[in-house]
Amino acid sequence: MSDFDQNNLIDLTSQLIRLPTTADRPDLLGQAVELVISLFSDIPGLVIKRYEQNGKPSLVILTKDTLEPDILLCGHLDVVPAEEPMFEPTIRDGRLYGRGACDMKSGAAVLISLMRYFAQSPMPASLGLMLTTDEECGGANGVGWLVKEKNYRTKLAIIPDGGNAPDQVITKNKGLMHLRLMATGQMAHASRPWEGSNAIHQLLEALGSVRKLFPDVAQDQWADTLSIGTIDGGQATNQVAEKATATVDIRFTEASSPEKILDSVKKAAPDCQVEVILQGNMSFTAHDHPYLKLYSEVLKNELNLQAKFQGTPGGNDGRFLTALGTPVLVVRPISKGLHGPDEWLDVAGLTAYADLLKKYLIELAKAMYPDKNG
Numbered sequence: 001m002s003d004f005d006q007n008n009l010i011d012l013t014s015q016l017i018r019l020p021t022t023a024d025r026p027d028l029l030g031q032a033v034e035l036v037i038s039l040f041s042d043i044p045g046l047v048i049k050r051y052e053q054n055g056k057p058s059l060v061i062l063t064k065d066t067l068e069p070d071i072l073l074c075g076h077l078d079v080v081p082a083e084e085p086m087f088e089p090t091i092r093d094g095r096l097y098g099r100g101a102c103d104m105k106s107g108a109a110v111l112i113s114l115m116r117y118f119a120q121s122p123m124p125a126s127l128g129l130m131l132t133t134d135e136e137c138g139g140a141n142g143v144g145w146l147v148k149e150k151n152y153r154t155k156l157a158i159i160p161d162g163g164n165a166p167d168q169v170i171t172k173n174k175g176l177m178h179l180r181l182m183a184t185g186q187m188a189h190a191s192r193p194w195e196g197s198n199a200i201h202q203l204l205e206a207l208g209s210v211r212k213l214f215p216d217v218a219q220d221q222w223a224d225t226l227s228i229g230t231i232d233g234g235q236a237t238n239q240v241a242e243k244a245t246a247t248v249d250i251r252f253t254e255a256s257s258p259e260k261i262l263d264s265v266k267k268a269a270p271d272c273q274v275e276v277i278l279q280g281n282m283s284f285t286a287h288d289h290p291y292l293k294l295y296s297e298v299l300k301n302e303l304n305l306q307a308k309f310q311g312t313p314g315g316n317d318g319r320f321l322t323a324l325g326t327p328v329l330v331v332r333p334i335s336k337g338l339h340g341p342d343e344w345l346d347v348a349g350l351t352a353y354a355d356l357l358k359k360y361l362i363e364l365a366k367a368m369y370p371d372k373n374g
């Protein structure tokens with residue numbers, strides 16, 4: 001049977017879903033990596049590498065011994081938490097339900113199948129499969145580390161971790177910034193507030209000013225957003241608070257930058273200490289990049305669909321590659337509901353998606369090596 005047989009793809013997806021690979025189960029992250037490696041035991045000649053950084057295992061499988069495969073199939077095996085039943089996949093009305101059905105065990109199953117196929121039917125371009133286990137935690141110990149410390153590079157990465165169908169091509173993701181605001185006052189009895197200085201009052205005022213820096217976004221639009229995530233302060237109701245802290249989540253577009261944001265937040269909150277907790281770049285690939293144009297053509301020919309290039313507020317590991325100027329193709333099979341209680345995958349769509357990517361890889365290899373046949 002073909003690697004792209006519907007039953008095989010759904011079986012592999014289900015097998016991966018049954019491993020609850022959440023961040024709090026490091027043993028299962030390792031098991032998932034070993035499961036994938038075992039799927040290649042019947043194919044000789046592959047270069048198989050295991051890595052681990054800060055307890056996060058990763059694997060890289062290559063058709064050629066190099067740190068720079070021409071094409072990188074890149075994905076993650078970890079998932080966000082869910083109620084126990086979501087780790088037993090179920091099929092209803094042509095849909096497969098379960099944690100990771102969309103994000104992204106179905107995509108991982110397709111990448112694995114593509115790697116198996118091209119390992120046995122060589123093409124002129126070299127291929128790498130990179131699967132990590134910390135995308136849901138920011139990716140710094142997975143793709144981030146493999147790129148920065150191990151120096152993996154590629155001409156194009158395919159990442160099935162954005163959009164909800166093969167025609168929704170995600171070309172940009174907002175950048176991310178987590179900030180902590182800290183106010184310090186002076187303790188006093190609450191009945192005599194004038195004798196102290198209230199840190200919570202200061203913090204609320206600062207947060208009010210900081211919120212005004214960001215537009216009120218009522219629906220998904222390509223603009224900077226802010227959400228106050230946590231707020232904490234004071235020790236007793238009858239005491240003027242000495243300390244108060246808030247953390248905020250900011251998503252930004254190319255119209256701003258982390259430096260500009262930090263600067264304006266500091267100006268809007270002059271009485272608070274402002275500190276960066278986490279920062280992630282935007283990711284961006286030009287939609288007229290030749291490899292993306294080629295995808296549009298293959299999509300048109302194979303599925304008679306028009307590619308729609310879009311931005312999305314959430315991020316993915318592509319940002320570590322686009323930061324180096326490497327283009328990424330981010331598309332998912334038909335699937336929806338990631339991180340929610342009804343995450344699903346369209347069963348028939350998975351085979352169509354795998355066939356589409358197979359065809360695309362063949363065309364891509366021809367574009368990269370026009371003089372070679374094969």
Ligand SMILES: [Zn+2]
Nearest residue numbers: 103104135161
């Ligand atoms: Zn994902």
